[in-house]
Amino acid sequence: MLRFDDLQLFVRTAETGSLSAAARLLDVSPAVASAALKRLEQQLQVRLLARSTRSLRLTPEGELYLVHARLALQSLEEGRQQLVGSQEGICGVLQLSAPSDLGRNTLLPWLDEFQDEHPQLQLRLLLADRVADLFREPVDIALRYGAPEDSSLVALPVAPDNRRVLCASPSYLARRGSPQSVEELHQHNCLLYMLHGRAHDRWRFQDGKREVLMNVAGDRVCDDADVTRRWAVAGRGIVYKSWLDVAEDVREGRLQVLLPNWLGEPTPLYLVCAHRAQLSKAVHLLRDFVQLRCQRLLDAAPWR
Incomplete structure (x- = not known):
């Protein structure tokens, strides 16, 4: 040896x-x-x-x-x-990138709680819907929807069962009515966000073995996914969002899930980093912390 x-x-x-x-x-x-x-x-x-x-x-x-x-x-x-x-408490600086909507409306209170448990840890949070370059930007880890295309990155599942859901506010539904099928989305104002420089206007659904791809349209597009959620809460139209982004809005009655029998497209959440050497104790603890809270939200998902 x-x-x-x-x-x-x-x-x-x-x-x-x-x-x-x-x-x-x-x-x-x-x-x-x-x-x-x-x-x-x-x-x-x-x-x-x-x-x-x-x-x-x-x-x-x-x-x-x-x-x-x-x-x-x-x-x-x-x-x-x-x-x-x-053998020691975690400390130092942890630089984290996250999607805008998940970061502002779901992750922020979780990070407050995490830092309360680990007061020696400093967080630097970058919120953006564009994909951060983990090799060039000052970011240690990133939370991303979807498995990374770059096979050289390290990706750990956080919420692998997450999906998109159709939602609208009670005020919009009272004014325009609720769609009874995915085909009726053509009759509604669909709120869109930009993804990789283009509007995400192709919404995919599944009913058993049947899969439907709908081309939708609306009068509003934004490159910040959080804005589309805010428009939906304000009654401006229908949104197609990650369940993790809207679960609290649904629980509080600000949004209602539409067509729950149709499965939205899978939107797994991963923790991603450039090298395994970056998987420090702080990163592992944060992943476990976020994973547990994501699972609590997923337990109340409409497809359960």
């Missing part, structure tokens, strides 16, 4: 170009360092370093193995830091 200190010795020797210098850095004798390197080469059955009395260089096999040795040491160090963190 490979030994941690042998890997350390090999990496330090490659970085310094000297076995004796690596031995000094690791506070071991040259004889111990030489024995460690010899033991590693014997276990791998390759020569990692070409040595003479005056020079030392990596062999082609050594250059190849150095990449893996560094990654192994980095992974072990990250594991150690997570263990240390698990």
Whole structure:
């Protein structure tokens, strides 16, 4: 079995170009360092370093193995830091991106409660319906609807069973009546929001095995999904929204669910980050916290 200190010795020797210098850095004798390197080469059955009395260089096999040795040491160090963190309270800054509607109307009170439980944690919240670039923007993690298209991102499910629902306010329904079928949406004012630069005007529904795709229209479009919800609450039309975004409005009677026998399109919520190294204790705790509260909302969903 490979030994941690042998890997350390090999990496330090490659970085310094000297076995004796690596031995000094690791506070071991040259004889111990030489024995460690010899033991590693014997276990791998390759020569990692070409040595003479005056020079030392990596062999082609050594250059190849150095990449893996560094990654192994980095992974072990990250594991150690997570263990240390698990024994302490969470602190520092957590930068989170979230959709505008979910963030303002659902997530904000949850984050207040989360910070009350972890007062040493600072939050920086970015609310936007555009997809944040997790590799370039100052964001640690993001809550996103739908699985990310970029397979290099790490995505953890938070509310995998979430769906869209049709909603309108009691005042709108009193004035215009309630649609009795998805086809009747053509007779109503449908409130739209912009998604990736275009209006989301193709609404998908399912009734058993039957699937219907409706092209809808209305007199209002906005690039902020929260605005479309506010228009619906104000009685301006029908909206097609994530259940997580409107569950509280439905519970308080500000909105009513329409055509509950028709399933809206799946809208799973994920926690997304660029690297697994970003899955700190704070991130795991926040995911569990939000996941539990999302499930409470989903338990009251109309398709249950």
